[in-house]
Amino acid sequence: MEFSSRSGSDGSDCNDLTVSTTLQSVAFGAEPQLILLPVPASVESWWLTAVALGGQGRYAQARAALDVVDRRTAGPVTDYERRYASLAASTRASFRRQTGWHAKAALDDGRALAIVAGLDSSPSVDAAVCDALTGLAADALGVGRLSLGWRLLAECGERIGGSSPEGLWRQSIRLEWVSAELALASGDFNRALRHADTAVELSGDCGSVRHKVKSDLLHCAAMTGFDASEAAQRARAVFDQCMTFGLLPLAWASSMLIEGVTGTTATPNSSVLDTAIAIGGGVFRSPS
Structure with a gap:
């Protein structure tokens, strides 16, 4: 894991707020491509580190950061620590899901829900x-x-509706993502496009490059039911953004969409990205 030791003008280490702010910018903000991360200290900053690394496809390092969260939230814990234990389990599940291990991911997500029950x-x-x-x-x-x-x-929608909406922007976008994916799986492209449109709208002002890029990618996937050529063209623009910002898992997904729709490959193609993700510790589940 690569960390930078950032210091203030007086030579002292930056405080936890500065670390958290930088990690927020990589995990959920405008700098998802930042490789040299500040040294995490709190449970929150270790979780943010895991999210940041996972978004870049550095899965082995991300899992190691989640292991730190797990150790620090083991045994008798505060409600604050329980929340991060839950978030860590959900994040671990997302890493499994991104590489095809949905059944195993469900165990982590179930544990995440149980922790905050x-x-x-x-x-x-x-x-x-x-x-x-x-x-x-x-x-x-x-x-x-x-x-x-x-x-x-x-x-989930009921929970969001009963809470403070500005505090759940990320959850609101994720709700639209999975809704679009479920609609696509059932062949309902109209419904998928409605949810993808909402995700694009919600992500437009959220400040997170990663959430904006993934929303755009889902919009491309939904468009394949109406104009495959336009969908592929937009997916190539999404792919370029993913490569610019070092979002390898989303670049891989973009390349798969492009190849599936056009029969031609992106550069680098999905096989090359497979290898890059594997080097980072991602283990794809083989189709059964």
């Missing part, structure tokens, strides 16, 4: 619950249980 509702707790619910819905999609996926998303 019984906690009083608050924006931070609702965020963790919604991450687990959307994760479980995506896991259900991956094993063909679409009805279960929709039920889980409905529960």
Whole structure:
């Protein structure tokens, strides 16, 4: 894991707020391509580090950061620590899901939901619950249980509706992502496009490059049911953005869409990106 030791003008180490702000910018902001990360200290900063590394396809290092969160939240913990234990489990599940391990991901997402079960509702707790619910819905999609996926998303939507919306921007976007994916899996391109459009709208002002790029990619996928040529052209623009910002998992997904629609390959192609992700510790599940 590569970390920088950033210091203030007086030679002292930057405080936790500065570290958290930088990591927020990589994980959920405008600098997803930043390779040299500040040294994490708090449970929150270790989780943000894992998210940042996972977005770049550095899965082995990301899992190591999640291991630190797990160790620091083991045993008797505060509600604050339980929330990050839950977020870490959901994040671990997302890494499994991105490489095709949906059934295993469901175990992590189920654990994430169980960890925060019984906690009083608050924006931070609702965020963790919604991450687990959307994760479980995506896991259900991956094993063909679409009805279960929709039920889980409905529960997530109710949770978002009863909480502070500005605090759950990420969860609101993820809800639209998985809704679009479920609609695509059932062949309902109209519904998929509606959800993808909403995701694009929500992500437009969120400040997160990664969320904007993935929303654009889902919009391209939904467009394949109407204008495959236009969808492929837009997917190439998304692919270029992914490569510019070092978002290898999303670049791989973009390349798969381009290749599936056009029969031609992106550069680098999906096989090259497979190898790059494998070098980073991602293990793709072989089709059964």
